[in-house]
Amino acid sequence: xxxxxxxxxxxxxxxxxxxxxxxxxxxxxxxxxxxxxxxxxxxxxxxxxxxxxxxxxxxxxxxxxxxxxxxxxxxxxxxxxxxxxxxxxxxxxxxxxxxxxxxxxxxxxxxxxxxxxxxxxxxxxxxxxxxxxxxxxxxxxxxxxxxxxxxxxxxxxxxxxxxxxxxxxxxxxxxxxxxxxxxxxxxxxxxxxxxxxxxxxxxxxxxxxxxxxxxxxxxxxxx
Amino acid sequence: xxxxxxxxxxxxxxxxxxxxxxxxxxxxxxxxxxxxxxxxxxxxxxxxxxxxxxxxxxxxxxxxxxxxxxxxxxxxxxxxxxxxxx
Numbered sequence: 107x108x109x110x111x112x113x114x115x116x117x118x119x120x121x122x123x124x125x126x127x128x129x130x131x132x133x134x135x136x137x138x139x140x141x142x143x144x145x146x147x148x149x150x151x152x153x154x155x156x157x158x159x160x161x162x163x164x165x166x167x168x169x170x171x172x173x174x175x176x177x178x179x180x181x182x183x184x185x186x187x188x189x190x191x192x193x194x195x196x197x198x199x200x201x202x203x204x205x206x207x208x209x210x211x212x213x214x215x216x217x218x219x220x221x222x223x224x225x226x227x228x229x230x231x232x233x234x235x236x237x238x239x240x241x242x243x244x245x246x247x248x249x250x251x252x253x254x255x256x257x258x259x260x261x262x263x264x265x266x267x268x269x270x271x272x273x274x275x276x277x278x279x280x281x282x283x284x285x286x287x288x289x290x291x292x293x294x295x296x297x298x299x300x301x302x303x304x305x306x307x308x309x310x311x312x313x314x315x316x317x318x319x320x321x322x323x324x325x326x327x328x329x
Numbered sequence: 330x331x332x333x334x335x336x337x338x339x340x341x342x343x344x345x346x347x348x349x350x351x352x353x354x355x356x357x358x359x360x361x362x363x364x365x366x367x368x369x370x371x372x373x374x375x376x377x378x379x380x381x382x383x384x385x386x387x388x389x390x391x392x393x394x395x396x397x398x399x400x401x402x403x404x405x406x407x408x409x410x411x412x413x414x415x
Contacts, residue, residue: 108409109355114346117401118338118359201331233331236366262366 122237126205129212129240136217138169139322139329140225142239144263145247146256147229150273152180153306154247154315155224159187161316166323167219171195171211172226173203180226191215202233205240221324231260242329243268248292250274250283257292264292268329269300271315276305335367335400336375342402344384351384356406358391362399369394 117123133140143151152172159168168188172180173195181194193211195203208225215223225241227234234244246267248256251274257264264270270292272285285303292299302318305311321327343357359376361369369392376390393403 109406110409112346112405112407114342114402114404116342116346118335118342119400121338121341200334202334204334232366233334236331262364 119236119238122205125209126238126240129205129209130242132212133217133223133240133242136220137324138217138220138223139324139326140223140241141329142225142227142234142241142244143247144227144231144234144244144267145229145249146231146252149229149247149249149252150306151226151229151247152183154271154273154304154312155184155226156187157306157312158224158316158319159184161312162319163188163190166221166320168222168224168319168323169193169215169220170224170226171203171208171215173197173207173228175199175201175228184226190220197228201228201230202237203227203239204237208239222319222322231256231263235260235263235266245269245271247271247273248288250278250285250288251281252283254284254288255291257288257295261295264295264299267296267299269302269318271302271304273304273306275303276308276311332367332371333375336372336379339376339402340379340385343405346405347407350407352386353407354380354385354388354405355408356389356391358393358403358406360393360395360399360401360403362395362397364396364398365400366398367400 145151167190169190170184171193174180175197178194181192185192195207244267248270302314304315322329361367373390373392380388
């Protein structure tokens with residue numbers, strides 16, 4: 107049977123990016139700054155968010171969309187610290203959140219009553235780099251218990267991120283991790299990165315991060 | 330790592346383009362840039378699995394490599410009784 111070729115040349119991510127554009131427009135119209143938190147599993151995304159909600163919950167209305175491959179565990183942990191809605195997305199095996207999941211999750215969030223939105227992505231430094239969720243910026247968490255060379259190994263993620271938040275700095279005396287080297291390697295793949303230092307368990311370990319959040323919440327510093 | 334998601338999206342694009350004529354698909358070409366963050370063999374494996382199932386009937390996935398970060402469905406090869414809606 108004769109075979110015919112149909113030229114397509116359609117970007118695989120086109121549909122996701124179209125939905126992400128819709129999400130971004132909606133968040134902008136509602137004036138809600140949105141950060142997509144990305145990292146390896148276990149770098150402390152949920153704990154940073156727990157502490158953030160506990161510390162800023164009285165002054166800022168912070169909503170969270172949290173993605174996990176299985177379980178609602180992270181959403182349950184976060185919900186204890188906030189009256190705002192924590193939307194759980196179980197990806198059922200998918201290694202990242204996509205824009206459609208975020209759009210669906212947003213339907214349950216009162217954006218007019220939200221000053222700041224965090225999207226806690228699935229712990230994974232590969233795939234979430236490629237999926238635009240409509241956020242203002244990606245923030246990569248990078249714990250000092252990981253290898254310093256993460257930026258060299260996962261350059262796409264560190265290129266896609268605008269900030270790197272180092273976590274678990276309280277452990278720095280106990281691990282062979284050079285912050286200087288890690289920053290240098292991150293800058294090598296993305297010279298525009300900003301850096302914040304945190305410890306979610308040390309006294310005042312989140313001061314810099316909390317100021318960052320306060321400054322960028324609704325009607326704050328444009329992001 | 331997200332090759333299955335990419336494969337699902339490729340199949341969705343193919344279905345969208347072919348309409349009811351998915352059973353006439355013989356092969357599809359996907360361009361994968363070297364920096365696209367997609368493992369070509371893994372993607373081919375996922376596509377094979379999906380294209381073996383209805384509405385497809387065992388179409389062949391072809392991965393086309395190129396420099397850069399392109400990731401797109403390049404072409405569809407169909408038997409001539411297809412009536413794509415473009």
